[in-house]
Amino acid sequence: MVGTLAQGAMAQDAAPPAAPAVPQATATGLSADAIAFRDGLAHETAGLDETTRAAIDGFYASRDYRPFWNAGEGSPLATLEASVEQADAQGLPFFRYDADALQLLAGEPGMVGSPKLEVAATRTYIRFTGDLSAGIVRPLDIDPEINVKPKRATAAALLARLSDGSVSEVLRAAEPQDPDYRALMAEKERLEGLLGTDAWGAPVPAGPTLHVGESSPRVADLRARLARLGYGPDTAQAAVDDAAPAAVETAAAASAFDPGLEAEVKRFQKDNGLVDDGVAGRRTIDALNASPEDRLEQVVVNLERLRWMNHDLGARRIEVNIPDFSVVLLDHGNIPWSSRAVVGNAAETRTPEFSDEMTYMVVNPTWHIPDSIATRVYLPKLRKDPTVLARSNMRLFTRSGVEINPKLVNFNQYTAENFPFRVKQNPNSANALGRVKFMFPNQFSIYLHDTPHRELFVKDARAFSNGCIRLQEPIELAEVLLKGQVPDPQASIDGWLAAKSERYVYLDQPLPVYIMYRSAWADPDGTIQYRADIYGRDGEVFRALEAKGVSLPDAAQG
Structure with a gap:
């Protein structure tokens, strides 16, 4: 802010009456008190890394080495402490920010305005704001398939924000602005209120699939569990006492799978990404039997995921949600296109999480079969029958591009390690890539396709x-x-398809593509949607959060 004696004097003239007066300046342009404060900062930050030390010094230099974290009601320090007190509400570990120690330090005589307290408060602010805006765990440290790269601001950038607004404004702006963030915080609070209670009742016992028209004790269990979760008539009262819904007056009626129950099963299925056929099979029962603890873990994990993605994603983009098996095109808040999707096999070929830019599409694509698939899927078949490729309209080539007749090759001599060929599938109606593929070149060789x-x-x-x-x-x-x-896009595409030859079509503007793993979010009506953890990544992320100090309330652990 200032670097000369004149600038320092101007800054003091413009300061509010409550600001401390600056004693006579020295030849450096700083007062004796400012120099003492600067030297105290240097002492207190001596053990920090160079980047953080320089950021703190730069922040206070911009203030002529005047304290920032004034104490008292409504002060920056009080605001910071109050915000950190709510860290757990956002799925962050309170103890990580040394808030108790900071509060004790602030209560010591003579500490307010001291370099010791200022550095302590500044470090708490840097860590807390950084965590709010980018998360507390590094995705790639959890799993190489979680190739998400949060944009964590530098300490200097975080401190610079304090010049542009109040502490409360800065902290609120650091949170993810996605509406799902506040919705999941509210869901977290709701679920924590259910821990240690019988609010959701007993789980539905395992057994055969239940259909409309059937009658059994398990149907009564199904009805009761749905009512406790908010599905069915008179569910508000059913959630707080053991009375059956008013429409179900007898045990016989409760055990009957009637059309009304079928409708509630369908509603639950829709909210959980299941086929809404009204049939209570294994996947539906598993979703019904999820406990408040299970759902709370999912919510905490998805709060962290939102922090990872807390940056400008682009007004126009494609989002793939792996556990929802869905893809949407977002365009300035609208959804002009969406689709069901098939994703990677959970056992062997899980789809990774990452982002890149789509630059072109290929109509009537040739499938250049990856080596991993060629050796895992086709090499065993070729050992038994060298004509298998021809029947699938595939061809065999050397690495240099020379086509080889598979009948002339002894495939028993090859393994995944020494397989010297490439396999291609020509464009045709049975091509594994279908009629078109959408390319966003990336290290995983992942793309969207028909x-x-x-x-x-x-x-x-x-x-x-x-x-x-x-x-x-x-x-x-x-x-x-x-x-x-x-x-005329439709006419152009129809013509390209009819030509039956491979055609590359480049986009005028690259389109960001985000492949995400979101297992809990709020739909437009505010209903929290949950999806099964098909790859076990929710568990992986929660364990990483636990290692950082995140925990569920005691009732959930005992």
């Missing part, structure tokens, strides 16, 4: 691919992406 296997889209759990994202509505996406780029 598929001839349309039957998979009727399933609720759709983890069947080799890692890439198969789309139910790929042609519609191509048309939307080319709108404004060609006069």
